[in-house]
Amino acid sequence: MQFKEIVGQASVKQRLINSVKENRVSHAQLFLGPEGSGALPLAVAYAQYVSCEDKQADDSCGICSSCRKYQKLMHPDLHFSYPFFAKHKDDNALTFIEQWRDAFLANSYLNLDVWRGYLDAENKQANINIAECHQIIKKLSFKPFESEYKILILWLPEYLDKAGNALLKIIEEPQPNTLFLLVAQNQDQILNTILSRTQLIKVPCLTYDDVKHYLIENGQPKALAEQAAYLSNGNLTEALQILQQDTDNYHAQFVQWLRICFGNKGLEAMKMVDVLAKLGRENQKNFLRYGISFLRECCLLQAGVPNLVHLPADELETAQKMATAIPVNAAEAITAELEKAHYHIERNANPKILFLDVSLQIIKILFFKTLPKGTQYINN
Known part of the structure; x- marks a missing residue:
């Protein structure tokens, strides 16, 4: 995913690009933004830019070997963690990686309800369990395979619960060239021990015009786009659901x-x-x-x-x-x-x-x- 594919958020994009250009890439960053603001696609676009073999002035090139793998979410140095509905105690994020790729590539502005639709959730509660925490530690104990950085994007760390404490050591003292990119919606629900170890990147709500123009550019009639943008209050995920x-x-x-x-x-x-x-x-x-x-x-x-x-x-x-x-x-x-x-x-x-x-x-x-x-x- 490239920055140009993300709706609005020009100032956040520029801040992220500058951090790479100025060699100020923090090893643990928290992208904090409300649902539908684009925090998750921003984190993925940032990871792609960091790993790009031919960085442009304002975006990744989109055509190098690294970018092509990122666009399919299949780069060997890109890892994801996210809430899931475990059927067995040993289930981890890799158990559901194919569903995750399908969900994200279909709509990078997905929320937990959309993600639930890709899984056999039944009446289970979503969480990031201790087995997944151990899997994260194991994956990040290796050196990068192809890129300069090994990157983990952890979506909704609010669902870590106390199991998240198992990650404290590796977040605070990671292997060289390892990046943790956490993407959250509710700061108050994140473990303070994790929160204190990350650099905060605030992602604001989208503006009415951002949402309206995006919907019109994607083929929606002007009247429907205006109504959906108006009702969504800056939440692109909700605007898309309203149109359905x-x-x-x-x-x-x-x-x-x-x-x-x-x-x-x-x-x-x-x-x-x-x-x-x-x-x-x-x-x-x-x-x-x-x-x-x-x-x-x-x-x-x-x-x-x-x-x-x-x-x-x-x-x-x-x-x-x-x-x-x-x-x-x-x-x-x-x-x-x-x-x-x-x-x-x-x-x-x-x-x-x-x-x-x-x-x-x-x-x-x-x-x-x-x-x-x-x-x-x-x-x-």
Whole structure:
């Protein structure tokens, strides 16, 4: 994988390239970024650049023997470790290496749910077990075969648990020319003993424009790309998953729902609840995420910062009208109800009961102008 294949992250790419040019390659580095930010492909592109036989000014060459092997994830000095669903106590990452290559080459922005789909996970919990830790130590005790460096990319060290302590010595005192590249999403879940031994590389969320332009360049219609980028909040993995769902017009549905609640139209509200209850769990979550984002844009318009609003022209016009009709405190109260609904949908709440309850809460807020008591939304 080359840096040019990675969406956005220009400053992080330049920092990594400079570290190689200036011979400041730390032996243990932690790529820390939220899901969908590209931390994993960045680590792979960095490893390929370090090993490239003909480094260019801003990327690996892509055609040397090393790069060709990296592009297939089959370089003898490149090793991977990742969470898996062990069937036997002796299972390690090599047991699942073919599935890992298939998953990464199909979508380098994969998450644990996507990875689970390539494995016979059943009801097992993902982890990086002690057998894998011993395998890592064994693999990294040898000298590099072809390249200057032997490189291990460890995806999601959050799943190491206490078994990770077996790696402390080799992380702190590795063999010469050995690189540890850890790729994580939650710093708080990583063992402190490992965290303190790594150099931190922070990978920020992608911007709205980064995600939108990537989707358009890959053949998505502009309207769908804008909606997916808007709903994903900088998570390219989520944007791609949204596009795999039904492309319902969340905007029209959400605005219709608000108008029905604003007018306290009971029969229409019940019909709307039936429609929303039949969307399916993923579409329901996307619908609620859209509503949360749309109301946030309305609040930004009311605050006088339209330059921060990312909405298509027709949706922006509706948001401007909504911003004059719905006070900020009411929008915040509705947003809180939608966030709670999203939480419960994820936990398999009955959708018909849930959307009926949320509808009644929105009617109280918009029609009866009654804000929730005991919250920051209540007027003095």
